[in-house]
Amino acid sequence: MSKRVAVLTSGGDAPGMNACIRAIVIACEHLGYALIGYQHGYNGLINQEYESLSLNATHNLIQQGGTILHSARCEAFKSVQGAKDAARNLNTLGIDTLIVIGGDGSFRGAEHLSQYWPGQILGIPGTIDNDVAGCDATVGYYTAIDTAVSSIDKVRDTADAFERIFLVEVMGRHAGFLALNAALASAADYVIVPELFESEDAELKSIAAQIEARRQLKGPVSFIVVVAENVWPGGLSTLAERLSSQMQSEVRPVTLGHVQRGGSPVSQDRLLATKLGTHAVALVETDKNKVMVGEVNHKPVEVPLKATWENNKPLDDCSLSTMRITMNNRY
């Protein structure tokens, strides 16, 4: 049976969203489904802003960062009226299946829509934060680690030259996946993540002890602390001031910011995006509904949308024990 499928990207854009759109276009073409792309996240659903997507759209797309459909946050969609407007517009176009590429907030939005629209809704995890339960990795996460690592490598050059303490803030919203793994891969000296944060005093004491121990061993040294965003009360400059006065040393704060969302996706994100996009389209004629497609241990999984935000996604034990030995408790 010929189906009409729609796709949108929502929330923070992530490298690999385009690779995912490409896979969806090709898989729909393969199965003879019509495909449209809604623009600007859920705003496109409310404003009936869409384009039809064919193979033409996929040329040279896999390597492009950002999203050709544009992304956005949409406050209006959270209301009953917003979801009803979206449902009406989907019905007008005769859409059978809506594929939402985004983070856990976007999946909450999809669940909200399902109360007013009877069609099939499928989610694909796309966010640099990796804070979506039920999958090992979200599309965009691996590229963001690489981007943060290459920036921290550069910070290290100047940190070493001046034997300074640097604080590097990375994104992640309220999760420490990006901070922890960027810190591990860049051989940072210390990492502060929300999952382990106890108190300002405890962290400061621990950082100071590490710096002192290193200085005793090696004399003047540089020291790099990776800090997850939103974790330090008052932000990075407050931490810099407190550490500077405690250590009687210069401390420089660096916020990496939105560069972490950009750039050409690394191969891990391209592969994940391509597999998940293809897998989602393969579900169109099944009775699977309100599920996110993801990967766990390299195998496809289908997870109820609700489980993606109701369940906790912990940092993995192996990364944490590696972190304790090579970073935070090293000296």
Ligand SMILES: Nc1ncnc2c1ncn2[C@@H]1O[C@H](COP(=O)(O)OP(=O)(O)OP(=O)(O)O)[C@@H](O)[C@H]1O
């Ligand atoms: N509880 C909710 N009810 C209805 N819609 C929601 C809800 N939460 C989020 N949304 C919709 O999903 C959009 C995206 O959510 P959000 O801003 O949390 O980003 P996200 O998908 O979690 O991605 P990222 O974390 O990468 O930015 C929101 O702007 C809103 O339109």
Ligand SMILES: O=P(O)(O)OC[C@H]1O[C@](O)(CO)[C@@H](O)[C@@H]1O
């Ligand atoms: O682009 P905005 O709306 O400032 O959002 C920034 C947030 O989005 C993300 O980049 C992705 O969720 C977070 O890491 C960050 O907290």
